[in-house]
Amino acid sequence: MAYDTDEQDLPPVTDWVNDWDWLDDQWGPNAIDIWNEVREQCPVATTERYGRAHMPVTMEAVSEVAHDTEHFSSIFVSVARPDAPRRPAPPITSDPPDHHAHRRLLLPSFSPKKIALMEDDLRQFCRSLIADLDGAERADAAEQYSQHIPVHGICQLLGVPESDADMFRDWIFRNFQIGPRDNAVKQQVQEEMDAYHEQKLNERLLDPKDDLLTLIAHAEIDGEPVSMELKKGYVGLQIIAGIDTTWSAIGSGLWHFGQHADQRGALVAVPNDDMLWNTATEEVLRYYAPVTMGRKVIADTEVGGCPVRAGEQTLLTFPAANHDPAAFEDADEFRIDRAKNRHVAFGLGIHRCLGSNLARLELTVALQEWLRAFPDYELDTHTETTWANGQIRGPRNIPVLLNR
Numbered sequence: 001m002a003y004d005t006d007e008q009d010l011p012p013v014t015d016w017v018n019d020w021d022w023l024d025d026q027w028g029p030n031a032i033d034i035w036n037e038v039r040e041q042c043p044v045a046t047t048e049r050y051g052r053a054h055m056p057v058t059m060e061a062v063s064e065v066a067h068d069t070e071h072f073s074s075i076f077v078s079v080a081r082p083d084a085p086r087r088p089a090p091p092i093t094s095d096p097p098d099h100h101a102h103r104r105l106l107l108p109s110f111s112p113k114k115i116a117l118m119e120d121d122l123r124q125f126c127r128s129l130i131a132d133l134d135g136a137e138r139a140d141a142a143e144q145y146s147q148h149i150p151v152h153g154i155c156q157l158l159g160v161p162e163s164d165a166d167m168f169r170d171w172i173f174r175n176f177q178i179g180p181r182d183n184a185v186k187q188q189v190q191e192e193m194d195a196y197h198e199q200k201l202n203e204r205l206l207d208p209k210d211d212l213l214t215l216i217a218h219a220e221i222d223g224e225p226v227s228m229e230l231k232k233g234y235v236g237l238q239i240i241a242g243i244d245t246t247w248s249a250i251g252s253g254l255w256h257f258g259q260h261a262d263q264r265g266a267l268v269a270v271p272n273d274d275m276l277w278n279t280a281t282e283e284v285l286r287y288y289a290p291v292t293m294g295r296k297v298i299a300d301t302e303v304g305g306c307p308v309r310a311g312e313q314t315l316l317t318f319p320a321a322n323h324d325p326a327a328f329e330d331a332d333e334f335r336i337d338r339a340k341n342r343h344v345a346f347g348l349g350i351h352r353c354l355g356s357n358l359a360r361l362e363l364t365v366a367l368q369e370w371l372r373a374f375p376d377y378e379l380d381t382h383t384e385t386t387w388a389n390g391q392i393r394g395p396r397n398i399p400v401l402l403n404r
Ligand code: HEM
Pocket: 066, 074, 077, 091, 092, 093, 103, 237, 238, 239, 241, 242, 243, 245, 246, 249, 289, 290, 291, 293, 294, 316, 318, 344, 345, 346, 347, 348, 350, 351, 352, 353, 354, 355, 356, 358, 359
């Protein structure tokens, strides 16, 4: 598809402390090494590529920013060109005092009880994807498996048709991989999403059903109807936040276990409700945390002792904090039985992930069903895995030998 673009042409990064760029080709495959190298030199790196923007890499500095809504606003949740088009998608783009009401509206749909009811259907869905691989010797565990599971989950929860899944995947790719440097693409994606969401919300206003789309269509705060603009934002957020975040986590887990036969064996040997599944999935979330957020600095302050000024931007590098040796013993070791694991893959503070129950369920069910079907699968190291850059980091293809 061709777009009008005003893409910035930027040279490859050679200095990650003073000129970082989360859309640089080195970021996807090497982000963990990059954060570790930066952390050895300073707690906060900077760049001028998106205006002046900061990148904290320690747990302490990331936590400082996440808990400080006085100096850091969620009006910019992605570090992008300062003139990038941005639309509200509450609660993630809202600050106190508005944030609380938006979050409270959506919260009941994500309760542990509600999400637990989705397990059987998700398991069946994973089995149907596995059945589609019948007779195959190889597979792409991203394209043929992990990328479909969260789309199915969100379609069930929200009440949008699964036949639109390819369109959601296309929006997500253009929004995260091209949009931050290219305003025309970002604008176009937002317009396409807006039109779709408005149509779906209007359908539910006329014909209510038992789904999140209906709840949003009829949303009220303090007895007043929520505007169509904000309602479109709520729906867009579910699609943007609920799909490739989780497929990146599932994919990272499959990529990892495809290279560690001992860990695969240990998991296959225990029942689904064994504690080892719990510690192993939490370790996938810690080690391969896919989500990095952004904030706009709204008042001068300091982070990790470094000055930041109003108008600048900062990353909330939760995945980097998860590798801080000051916060985790042997932080760069992947331990499936790590007992003390206070990772921040789902964020910190008032914006902590609303969908974490769903994400954990999808991740666990997807790994259990795959490992039970293919206990001896392994990563095909003859084909390269490419990793997505930027806000949501994860493997985009996972070539595997099924060894059934
Ligand atoms: C492994 C998968 C996931 C990860 C790692 C993840 C991570 C995060 C993080 C780090 C935040 C904090 C944002 C911030 O501080 O600005 C967040 C917020 C949020 N996430 Fe997730 N997420 C995942 C899956 C999901 C799913 C499946 C949904 C469901 C639709 C979801 C919905 C949300 C929402 C609505 C918020 C905003 C909460 C607020 O602003 O109060 N996420 N997520």
